[in-house]
Amino acid sequence: MVSQLSKADIIYPESDGKPMADNTKQFEIIVSLKKGLDWLYINDPQVFIAGDLLWYPVEGQPKIAAAPDTMVVFGRPKGDRGSYKQWEEENIPPQVVFEILSPGNTSVEMAKKLLFYDRYGVEEYYIYNPDTNNLEIWMRGGSSLDSVAESHNWVSPRLGVRFDLSTDELQIFRPDGTRFYSYIEINQMLEQERQRAEQATQQLAQMEAILKQYRDRFGELPE
Numbered sequence: 001m002v003s004q005l006s007k008a009d010i011i012y013p014e015s016d017g018k019p020m021a022d023n024t025k026q027f028e029i030i031v032s033l034k035k036g037l038d039w040l041y042i043n044d045p046q047v048f049i050a051g052d053l054l055w056y057p058v059e060g061q062p063k064i065a066a067a068p069d070t071m072v073v074f075g076r077p078k079g080d081r082g083s084y085k086q087w088e089e090e091n092i093p094p095q096v097v098f099e100i101l102s103p104g105n106t107s108v109e110m111a112k113k114l115l116f117y118d119r120y121g122v123e124e125y126y127i128y129n130p131d132t133n134n135l136e137i138w139m140r141g142g143s144s145l146d147s148v149a150e151s152h153n154w155v156s157p158r159l160g161v162r163f164d165l166s167t168d169e170l171q172i173f174r175p176d177g178t179r180f181y182s183y184i185e186i187n188q189m190l191e192q193e194r195q196r197a198e199q200a201t202q203q204l205a206q207m208e209a210i211l212k213q214y215r216d217r218f219g220e221l222p223e
Contacts, residue, residue, distance in 0.1 A: 022102035036180030072096040093121035
């Protein structure tokens, strides 16, 4: 047992000193994935989603930690955190974890991550390699994580999203069939909507000007 005094003295770092991503491709996928999940659960206050946040599963053991590229925790409130200390979160572990591979990831490193997520209760573990467009999926079956043979068109039991590998890169679809969009795509759509709104405003102004001219010449329109 860890004494109360020693518990107060233990420091849980909020950074592991490693960058969130090793390259632009990995970074873009992590951001798009995290923001897509934020959008999916925007109206559910009891789903916490984080990217590159240190998770400490065991109180008093700051060396036992992992920082998933993206993690989803059902049953915990949204909000800012410096790290995810499981004992302060009703002892609920992240149920869904994503790792996006970069050339710097080694097989030994990924094997250790698999053991960590297996040991500490992750239910769904996804590993995506953007260079090969390969998606590995591990699902908890009983007490351990088991590999899924076919990942194309897999539907996450927890998230309800579908993973499509039919193109050059992974596409993720919401339960309603809407695709997860990238940051650039979202901005493009916002710009298109802004242009449509401006055009509609201009058309309305033109119609009002024509209507004013008619009234000035002929008076009020008949009922």
